[in-house]
Amino acid sequence: MNINQATDYGFRAVLYLAHKDSQEWVDAQTISEHEAIPIRFLLKIMPCLTKAGIVKSHRGVRGGYALARQPQDISLLDVIEAIEGPIYLNRCLEDEAHCSKQSAPACPIHRTLSDIQDQLVLELSRRTFAQMMQ
Amino acid sequence: MNINQATDYGFRAVLYLAHKDSQEWVDAQTISEHEAIPIRFLLKIMPCLTKAGIVKSHRGVRGGYALARQPQDISLLDVIEAIEGPIYLNRCLEDEAHCSKQSAPACPIHRTLSDIQDQLVLELSRRTFAQMMQ
DNA sequence: CAAAACTATACCGGTTGAGTATATTTTAGA
DNA sequence: TCTAAAATATACTCAACCGGTATAGTTTTG
Numbered sequence: 001m002n003i004n005q006a007t008d009y010g011f012r013a014v015l016y017l018a019h020k021d022s023q024e025w026v027d028a029q030t031i032s033e034h035e036a037i038p039i040r041f042l043l044k045i046m047p048c049l050t051k052a053g054i055v056k057s058h059r060g061v062r063g064g065y066a067l068a069r070q071p072q073d074i075s076l077l078d079v080i081e082a083i084e085g086p087i088y089l090n091r092c093l094e095d096e097a098h099c100s101k102q103s104a105p106a107c108p109i110h111r112t113l114s115d116i117q118d119q120l121v122l123e124l125s126r127r128t129f130a131q132m133m134q
Numbered sequence: 135m136n137i138n139q140a141t142d143y144g145f146r147a148v149l150y151l152a153h154k155d156s157q158e159w160v161d162a163q164t165i166s167e168h169e170a171i172p173i174r175f176l177l178k179i180m181p182c183l184t185k186a187g188i189v190k191s192h193r194g195v196r197g198g199y200a201l202a203r204q205p206q207d208i209s210l211l212d213v214i215e216a217i218e219g220p221i222y223l224n225r226c227l228e229d230e231a232h233c234s235k236q237s238a239p240a241c242p243i244h245r246t247l248s249d250i251q252d253q254l255v256l257e258l259s260r261r262t263f264a265q266m267m268q
Numbered sequence: 269c270a271a272a273a274c275t276a277t278a279c280c281g282g283t284t285g286a287g288t289a290t291a292t293t294t295t296a297g298a
Numbered sequence: 299t300c301t302a303a304a305a306t307a308t309a310c311t312c313a314a315c316c317g318g319t320a321t322a323g324t325t326t327t328g
Contacts, residue, residue: 001137001214003224003247005286011243012235027304036234041287047306059305060295076246080135090137100170101146108266109145112210113137116257123250132242139317161273175318181275193274194326 006045007083009037013046014054014079018071018129025064045083052082072130077121087124089117140179141217143171147180148188148213152205152263159198179217186216206264211255221258223251 012035020026028046032039046065049055056068067074080087088094090113099107146169154160162180166173180199183189190202201208214221222228224247233241 001135001218001221001223003135004284005225008224008226008243015243025304029304038287040289043305044287044307050305057305058295059293059303061301061303062296063294063304065305076250084135087135089135090142091139092142108268109142109149112261112266116210116254116261119257120250120254123253127246127250132246134242138315159273163273172318174320177274178276178318184274191274192326193272193324195270195272196327197273197325199274 003080004084006041006048007080009035009042010045010049010079010083011076012037013042013065014049014067014074015129015132017055017065017067018074018133020066022066025058025062025066027064031065048083049079052078054078054082070130071133072128074129075125076127077124080124087117087121089113089120093117137214138218140175140182141214143169143176144179144183144213144217145210146171147176147199148183148201148208149263149266151189151199151201152208152267154200156200159192159196159200161198165199182217183213186212188212188216204264205267206262208263209259210261211258214258221251221255223247223254227251 013031016031016035017026028039028043031037032042046055046057050057050065050068053068054074055065057063057065077087086094090110092099092107092110093114096105099110101107105111147165150165150169151160162173162177165171166176180189180191184191184199184202187202188208189199191197191199211221220228224244226233226241226244227248230239233244235241239245
């Protein structure tokens with residue numbers, strides 16, 4: 001029941017870029033040093049963020065990364081889903097076939113967890129990087 | 135970011151017992167059959183629930199399990215913590231030493247996740263098995 | 269004392285997590 | 299045009315965890 005380390009590093013990388021001018025390319029080495037993220041691991045994480053449209057990248061000499069959207073338009077949920085995929089509190093909420101009783105919709109546990117998951121996802125989508133910059 | 139299968143089975147076992155008379159011992163075989171839980175796996179999970187004071191057990195002939203508390207006094211959180219231990223959305227929320235920047239309290243990401251974790255835990259503690267029996 | 273039940277512990281195969289390594293591609297600029 | 303700086307793709311490693319099974323032991327009733 002937790003966020004993985006790659007996602008945590010992703011949060012930090014995005015927050016770091018949020019403090020920079022979005023016209024300026026910041027290379028992975030710089031992010032790595034300032035945020036204490038292993039460089040090779042960071043280089044594996046960043047493409048997830050670019051594919052999700054959170055960050056843009058530029059290769060070659062003087063290349064690097066910059067935010068692709070405004071900080072107020074990037075939520076914690078965006079980063080989590082970019083790196084880990086969708087959130088499911090229980091595997092039966094991902095695919096009802098996982099319920100060994102084959103009764104997901106009628107199951108009160110399923111319904112309760114579904115409610116709580118919805119609240120969690122909503123809350124994560126409300127928290128933006130703009131809020132965390134202050 | 136999810137609840138594991140043992141916990142899911144734990145929810146079902148507790149909910150099943152909640153529908154029974156608490157004076158009556160229900161054996162693992164019966165729970166296993168009604169809730170479609172692999173018997174040997176269930177037998178590994180149940181001691182977590184007894185140690186947490188959620189369920190009581192009785193060995194020997196005509197032994198089994200029964201709830202140790204009223205359904206309205208058992209929350210989803212109780213069962214999760216009994217089986218998985220405490221909830222931490224991020225490993226830095228478990229132990230600040232995990233923060234590679236060594237700045238957990240000052241970190242806006244840490245603070246935000248901490249807020250969200252508190253909300254999640256509160257919500258899980260509000261949902262009781264009595265509510266799920268209706 | 270025998271059988272029915274729970275308990276403790278160890279094992280196992282598969283998957284995920286965290287991170288490293290290597291080779292490739294793109295680009296700016298000398 | 300060549301070189302160096304950067305990102306990308308892919309594969310690898312090693313440990314931990316997950317889901318489940320197996321074995322042996324203890325307690326209790328009748």
